[in-house]
Amino acid sequence: NAGVTQTPKFRVLKTGQSMTLLCAQDMNHEYMYWYRQDPGMGLRLIHYSVGEGTTAKGEVPDGYNVSRLKKQNFLLGLESAAPSQTSVYFCASRLAGATKNIQYFGAGTRLSVL
Amino acid sequence: AQKITQTQPGMFVQEKEAVTLDCTYDTSDPSYGLFWYKQPSSGEMIFLIYQGSYDQQNATEGRYSLNFQKARKSANLVISASQLGDSAMYFCAMREGPGWRGGSNYKLTFGKGTLLTVNP
Numbered sequence: 001n002a003g004v005t006q007t008p009k010f011r012v013l014k015t016g017q018s019m020t021l022l023c024a025q026d027m028n029h030e031y032m033y034w035y036r037q038d039p040g041m042g043l044r045l046i047h048y049s050v051g052e053g054t055t056a057k058g059e060v061p062d063g064y065n066v067s068r069l070k071k072q073n074f075l076l077g078l079e080s081a082a083p084s085q086t087s088v089y090f091c092a093s094r095l096a097g098a099t100k101n102i103q104y105f106g107a108g109t110r111l112s113v114l
Numbered sequence: 115a116q117k118i119t120q121t122q123p124g125m126f127v128q129e130k131e132a133v134t135l136d137c138t139y140d141t142s143d144p145s146y147g148l149f150w151y152k153q154p155s156s157g158e159m160i161f162l163i164y165q166g167s168y169d170q171q172n173a174t175e176g177r178y179s180l181n182f183q184k185a186r187k188s189a190n191l192v193i194s195a196s197q198l199g200d201s202a203m204y205f206c207a208m209r210e211g212p213g214w215r216g217g218s219n220y221k222l223t224f225g226k227g228t229l230l231t232v233n234p
Contacts, residue, residue, distance in 0.1 A: 031220065042118075042205060042224035043159075050220065058221065090159060100166070101147060101209050103222060105159035 002026050006091050006106035013081045013113045021076040021109050023091030030096035032074040033058075033103065034066060036087040043090065049074055050096065081113045117141065118206050118225035125230050127196045134181070135191040135228045137206030145212040148189040149222065150180065154202040162204075165189055196232045203227045 004025045013019055023032065030051050035043040035058075045058030049068040063085060065077045074093075078085060088110050092103040119138045127133040139148065150162040165173045165180045173180040181190040193200055207222040 033221075040226060042226045043207075043222075044224075045221050048220055088157065092159075100164050102149070102161055102164060104161065105151075107156075107158045110157075 004091055004093055004104055004106035006089075006109050008109060009107065010110050011112070013078075013111065015082060015113060017081050018077070018079050019081065019111075020078075021089055021091075021111075023074045023076070023093075023106060024072055025074075025091075025093040025104075026072065027093060027095075027104065028071070029093035029104075030071070031094045031103075032068065033092040034064070034074065034076045035090045035092065036060065037090060037108075038087050046076065046089075081111075083113045085111065086113045087111060116225075117210075117223045118208055120204075120206055120225035120228050122228045123226075125228055127193075127230065127232055129198060129232055129234050130195055132192060132194045133196055133230065135193070135204050135206075135230065137189045137191065137225060139187050139189060139206075139208050141187075141208065141210050143210045145210075147209040148180070148182070149207040149209070150178070150189075150191045151205045151207065152200075152202045153205065153227070154199075159205075163191070193230075198232050198234060201230060201232045203229050 007022045033048045034046040047066040049055045052071045055066045067075045088108050091106040094103045146167045148165045152160045163175045163178045165182045177194045179192045205227045206225045
């Protein structure tokens with residue numbers, strides 16, 4: 001049972017570099033999410049997707065782009081990384097229309113921007 | 115105003131004792147869901163328990179139970195018979211709106227968490 005898989009697990013970037021975080025889920029979930037977790041802040045939603053080919057902004061979308069070309073994959077891109085984007089990034093997914101709406105999370109990606 | 119408030123930054127409990135982690139929430143929507151997640155030091159977010167606003171009974175999942183007091187807008191997590199492996203950060207989260215509906219109820223709003231330490 002893979003669930004939600006995030007790659008890479010760790011990454012160090014220099015300011016201005018770009019990178020893409022990959023999230024893959026094998027539960028046939030329609031909804032997928034990207035969160036960031038900062039100390040003392042809980043989780044904040046960056047972008048989300050309600051289905052293949054559809055994405056939308058969350059609470060803190062600036063500096064990030066996303067794509068959902070396939071149902072099982074949700075990519076988070078940083079075009080020009082900034083130190084303020086140093087954080088732990090979580091991907092999550094859930095079924096659409098389910099009563100409980102339980103979101104299942106990946107293990108996280110720890111990103112440092114120097 | 116914060117939608118989810120966890121007032122205990124840290125809690126300590128002795129092994130085998132019970133502990134209550136507090137969570138209060140703020141919403142005007144009559145339909146909502148409340149969640150608790152556990153984040154151990156390894157970093158993953160683990161779903162623990164769910165309570166719907168219309169559920170008549172408090173949710174239970176093994177050693178976890180949710181003390182749901184709707185009028186007080188509180189959804190406290192109770193862990194019975196604490197184990198060393200329960201040491202972790204615990205997050206309370208809320209979904210506003212019914213689970214089956216799309217649109218604005220897509221998101222979860224998280225509290226800032228409570229760090230639980232279980233002492234041997």
